[in-house]
Amino acid sequence: MLLLSCSIMKHSSRKVEIIAKASHLFKEKGYSAVTVRDIAQAMGIKAASLYNHIQSKQEILSVLVMDLARTFTDGMNSILVSKGTPLQKIESLIEMHIDITVNQSEALAALNNDWMHMPEDDVVAFVRMREAYEENFRKIIKQGIESGEIKPRHPEVILFSILSTLRTLYLWYQKRGKLDVNVLKRDMVAVLIEGMV
Amino acid sequence: MLLLSCSIMKHSSRKVEIIAKASHLFKEKGYSAVTVRDIAQAMGIKAASLYNHIQSKQEILSVLVMDLARTFTDGMNSILVSKGTPLQKIESLIEMHIDITVNQSEALAALNNDWMHMPEDDVVAFVRMREAYEENFRKIIKQGIESGEIKPRHPEVILFSILSTLRTLYLWYQKRGKLDVNVLKRDMVAVLIEGMV
DNA sequence: ACACAAAACTAACATTTGTTAGTTTGAAAA
DNA sequence: TTTTCAAACTAACAAATGTTAGTTTTGTGT
Numbered sequence: 316m317l318l319l320s321c322s323i324m325k326h327s328s329r330k331v332e333i334i335a336k337a338s339h340l341f342k343e344k345g346y347s348a349v350t351v352r353d354i355a356q357a358m359g360i361k362a363a364s365l366y367n368h369i370q371s372k373q374e375i376l377s378v379l380v381m382d383l384a385r386t387f388t389d390g391m392n393s394i395l396v397s398k399g400t401p402l403q404k405i406e407s408l409i410e411m412h413i414d415i416t417v418n419q420s421e422a423l424a425a426l427n428n429d430w431m432h433m434p435e436d437d438v439v440a441f442v443r444m445r446e447a448y449e450e451n452f453r454k455i456i457k458q459g460i461e462s463g464e465i466k467p468r469h470p471e472v473i474l475f476s477i478l479s480t481l482r483t484l485y486l487w488y489q490k491r492g493k494l495d496v497n498v499l500k501r502d503m504v505a506v507l508i509e510g511m512v
Numbered sequence: 513m514l515l516l517s518c519s520i521m522k523h524s525s526r527k528v529e530i531i532a533k534a535s536h537l538f539k540e541k542g543y544s545a546v547t548v549r550d551i552a553q554a555m556g557i558k559a560a561s562l563y564n565h566i567q568s569k570q571e572i573l574s575v576l577v578m579d580l581a582r583t584f585t586d587g588m589n590s591i592l593v594s595k596g597t598p599l600q601k602i603e604s605l606i607e608m609h610i611d612i613t614v615n616q617s618e619a620l621a622a623l624n625n626d627w628m629h630m631p632e633d634d635v636v637a638f639v640r641m642r643e644a645y646e647e648n649f650r651k652i653i654k655q656g657i658e659s660g661e662i663k664p665r666h667p668e669v670i671l672f673s674i675l676s677t678l679r680t681l682y683l684w685y686q687k688r689g690k691l692d693v694n695v696l697k698r699d700m701v702a703v704l705i706e707g708m709v
Numbered sequence: 710a711c712a713c714a715a716a717a718c719t720a721a722c723a724t725t726t727g728t729t730a731g732t733t734t735g736a737a738a739a
Numbered sequence: 740t741t742t743t744c745a746a747a748c749t750a751a752c753a754a755a756t757g758t759t760a761g762t763t764t765t766g767t768g769t
Contacts, residue, residue, distance in 0.1 A: 329716080344628060347544035351757060363758080364717050372757065428625055431541060465708050472699040473708050475684050476677045483676040491668060502669040510707020511662050511670050526746080548727060560728080561747050569727065 326378070330368045333358060337375045338421035346376055346429035376425060377433045383422045384444045386415060391451050401459030405477070406504050408452065412481035413500050420485040427482055449474065477507055523575070527565045530555060534572045535618035543573055543626035574634045577627050580619045581641045583612060588648050598656030602674070603701050605649065609678035610697050617682040624679055646671065674704055 326334070336357040340349045351372050355362040369375055390411045394404050416423060430441050453474050459465035465473070480503075488494070523531070533554040537546045548569050552559040566572055587608045591601050613620060627638050650671050656662035662670070677700075685691070 469699045472703050476703050479680040480673045480676045487672050502666045506673050
């Protein structure tokens with residue numbers, strides 16, 4: 316799967332470096348606890364120099380979060396129109412989340428915890444995208460229940476259980492010394508779908 | 513189940529109010545983005561007046577997080593020594609998490625996202641407690657696998673899947689208009705243990 | 710060698726931050 | 740009534756914050 320974090324040349328290479336370093340700091344302490352001086356120090360330059368490349372601290376956050384949100388939305392859309400049973404689509408969604416986790420674990424932290432500190436407009440757009448994403452996921456689960464492929468349980472509980480596992484996977488993927496991606500996918504799909512008994 | 517958030521009279525009633533209001537704000541924006549003036553305003557007093565009751569902003573966080581961490585540790589310990597199969601213990605753990613979520617959803621946010629902003633000593637103690645908690649959980653899962661009660665899957669993946677679902681439950685419990693606790697427990701146990709197919 | 714642009718720098722700014730010191734208020738105890 | 744004390748207040752602090760303005764450095768193409 317191809318995961319382009321931003322369209323070509325939308326940002327200068329230096330800007331991309333800053334965003335990368337910043338996202339790493341954001342993951343450790345959260346957006347609000349990271350100062351522009353922290354980011355500058357990580358880059359080996361002075362705080363004021365950052366402003367040759369970025370417009371504001373908030374802009375870094377917005378680029379991080381909104382780019383990743385679009386990645387999720389695009390992924391969901393292509394899975395939606397793909398052929399396959401609901402269960403196979405859920406499998407694809409799980410694999411997509413794992414791919415994104417492996418490639419963008421830093422940005423995932425910001426998306427999960429710091430989206431509310433973006434400028435108002437982006438917050439609105441973000442929440443809309445997230446709701447649409449969840450609604451699509453919910454529909455797939457309901458289809459699976461209707462077709463008898465999935466046990467007739469509260470769809471909300473299934474949705475929540477899968478999504479919260481996938482959304483916090485980035486926390487574990489770093490701690491547990493980088494498990495092999497394919498092994499992780501296999502085990503994760505098995506546990507989430509077939510359960511443990 | 514009895515959930516005492518702090519031992520009797522360790523804090524004055526006014527202090528408890530402050531901690532409650534603060535935890536509500538922490539949940540919305542995170543510890544670092546909440547100022548003592550925000551907390552004061554929520555209390556209807558001036559910022560300086562807070563310091564008649566608390567020692568520092570950090571102290572509020574520490575009380576919140578460490579009290580809740582002890583609650584989890586105590587709960588785990590009493591389940592560990594209880595009689596029952598590993599699977600029954602896991603069921604009890606799930607129910608404990610749900611009880612805590614319902615009663616202390618605010619503090620859970622701080623415990624999940626803001627523990628690293630406590631004073632150094634508390635961070636060390638906290639991480640120790642969390643590691644012990646996870647290790648105990650892991651052992652129960654492994655026992656279940658050995659006894660054949662649980663499918664022979666990567667225990668780490670099972671542990672992670674259950675824990676991340678339970679740890680972020682507080683986010684959904686507020687959004688989805690307060691589901692009935694007993695229904696939630698039943699469905700949650702079913703989905704997490706038996707899976708969806 | 711020179712011009713130009715990118716990207717660094719220094720210095721400063723207006724706010725915001727957590728916190729302290731000292732004072733006033735109001736209600737209960739004496 | 741007077742004393743007392745918790746809990747509010749005002750005023751101010753030093754430090755930290757995001758950001759701007761103006762200047763110097765650095766490297767590249769002519």
